[in-house]
Amino acid sequence: MLREHLEEIESNIQSACARAGRSRESVRLIAVSKTQPVSAIEEAYALGLRDFGENKVKEMLGKESQLPEDIRWHLIGHLQTNKVRQVLSKTVLIHSLDSLKLLDAVDFEAMKQRIVVEGLLEVNVAEEESKFGFLPEELWGLLNRLCQYKNLKIRGLMTVAPFTINQEDNRAVFRKLKEISIDTRWNTLDNISMDILSMGMTGDYSVAIEEGATIIRVGTGLFGARNLGEDGQ
Template sequence: MILENLEEVNKRILCACEKAGRDPKEVTLIAVSKTKPASMIEEAYGAGVRDFGENKVQELCEKYKELPQDIKWHMIGHLQRNKVKQIIGKTVLIHSVDSLRLAEQIEEEAGKQDLIIDILLEINVAEEDSKFGFKLEEAESAILKIATFPHVRIKGLMTIAPFVEKSEENRSVFKKLRQFYVDMQSKNIDNVNMSLLSMGMTGDYEVAIEEGATLVRVGTGIFGTRYKIGENEV
């Protein structure tokens, strides 16, 4: 099942890139493996997937120890400040930096280990009360502040779009984030490498790619249905 699902997802990514006139190499598929056993991750790994996303620190740490060391782990869920030290050095990217206080905690823990941690700022474009993240109007000042941290490097932006029946309904969300992303690129802020745009999940990743996503987070589309956590299926 996983192999067939991966083939389908990759085919859809290719089609979305062709529709948008983009090089498929610009888009990285992150297989969202939260709640899934190691055996399922190994099956996707055997099919060539190397980027996996987790939303809980404990689960990420357990899988980090158990699974191949060349896996690139992405922290995509809400990260509590008291758990930052547990994942420092284990992730290739933290997508969900949703506050200055969290960024400060990452800086503090990274400094202790003399590491530079790559992050994305999570932007709550739709300003949903149920979601974490900076509002768009707050984001630039946060970027300027975090850019001064020596052990944290901003690589781009992330958003979780609303849960909708039709993916087209989220196009405006993706457009807004893409425009802000381009604006930030043009400012050439020191210590900010605005090159990654993480948006789109199982229900809307094709629209996200058409609007410029470089990272798409797909779980259900690869591993099958799971119990919903909150209102979103990735």
């Protein structure tokens, strides 16, 4: 079943790229493996997937220790500052840098570990009260702070769009994030690049690709319904 799901997703990605006049290579698929067992990740790995996204630090670390070393782990869920130390050396990209306190904590811990960490600013484009992230108008107040970081490099933006049945309903959200990413104010800082847009999930990734997503995060569309058990960050 997973193979069939992956084939369908791949077909949809290629079609969306064609409609947008983009190459397939411009979009990276992250398999959202949160709450999925190790066996499911192994099956996806055997099909060629290497990028996996987890929401919880504890869950990610438990899986990471059991799986091949060449898996690229992405932290896509809210990161508590007291968990920063555990996760920095294990992830290739933190998608959910959602507060100034967290940005400071990541840069400080990365300095202590003598590593450079790459991450994305999470933007609450739809301004939902239930979501984490910076409001669009808050981003520009961060510019001076971001350019001072020595061990944290901002690679782009991420958003979690509202849940919707009709994926067209989120087109404006994705378009706005793309517009924010190309704002010339980012170009004044050496520590920031806007080459990554992480947006689009199972229900709306085709529209996200059409609007410029370079990373899509697909979970239930690939693995099926989540296994809802106890886990923690």
